[in-house]
Amino acid sequence: MAVAGTDLRVRLAPPWLVADLGRVRRVLSFAPHRPGFRSARHILIRQVRDADLTPDLDAVNWLGAEMARIGHAGDVGMMTSRGLHHHRLAQAGPVACLATVGLGNAERVGRRRMVPSSSYGTINIALLVEDGLTDAAMIEALSIVAQARTAAVIAAGIELPTGRATGTGTDCIALACDAGGTAFAGLHTALGEAIGAAVHDAVLAGALAWVAEHGREPARAAPSCTGA
Template identity: 65%
Template sequence: MRLTLTPPWLIADLGRPRRVLSFAPHNPGFQRARHILLREVRNADLPEGLDPHRWLAGQLQGIGQAQSVCMMTSRPLRHYRVSRVGPVCCLATVGLGNAERVGHRRPVPAAAPQPQPQPGYGTINLAILLAEGLTDTAMIEALTIAAQARTLAVLEAGITLPSGLATGTGTDCIALACDAGATGFAGLHTPLGEALGRAVHDAVLAGARDWVAAHGRIPPPTPGAV
């Protein structure tokens, strides 16, 4: 994975077109793409009433990346972290001002309905490249391992909410890329699952520690979070 940071864009070049599985706001689901992008946003980018998905599509069209997978964050992209373990490379941007504890949603003002991405929110975005070729089923399993590793790192960061320790943010996103292949399993008992879990955990924990050092362990109220 080769990275190019040119704010407001961070571009991860996967080396060649790969299969990408994500729930990203642009080109989600199973796609084929060479690049995964992150777009840094501010309040002025997403005024009330704007369709953020259409806006993002236009932004990507303008730089010739309409076929790529893209995520958004208000966390300054210069804080990105990368971890490489064996056949896995994980890029993470970590903002925790939008932290949530699973099963305990924080109240959101009527002026900021979800699931529309909010301009003031930090979030955890992961772009993961696996050197091994996977089946569709193994890619789905790998995505769950990445989510598990992210959650563990956030718990270890110790972000305190009224409901308890945060487990993630309300707008987390994961994009996982690999070649199509015959590997049918990527769980915790496999070498690939172990490497994936460690790479994601290490990248997210490094980013979370940076955020905590700047903001503390208690995030600000949701509307102004970063």
């Protein structure tokens, strides 16, 4: 599936969701596989089952091995326990957003649950910006992605003992662009507005779909957090 106005192409090939960035790009992320500033052509999301995420699993090494097995060791990888067919796409100006949204592991920022959810769930965001950004602008853009995700989760109305959820304990963001001279991507800029709009639309659509299935009060007990 192509996202109009951008080079992003998304391919669903269970258990993988593959975002093709059109060419090798700079990617900034805190993804489990190849985090930080990297160069990559693809961002992949690997679906896992809750039962796969045993307490003794080294999820980072496992994901790396899975990426290598399909020839994508040099790309950026994330994981989700959400069914991949639930992914959402949104576009605004030069920005395209792919999101998978599970909220079983929801948290409120600054007030973590001492007895977390019994199920896994995370928000994975892969964002392609067709402008060329400086390092500083990429960092600023990543902060706008986080703001938009948080606003969308708040709007979805997940109620926890600690207050309204603002995200999950294992959210991941990967932002891709070319190297370039655009130095600012804040809320006062057209680029920052486009980033916020695309991310908010994709995450809110995914969050509302999750709420329609599961309700607004996630189950309570305690898994370990592995990034799914």
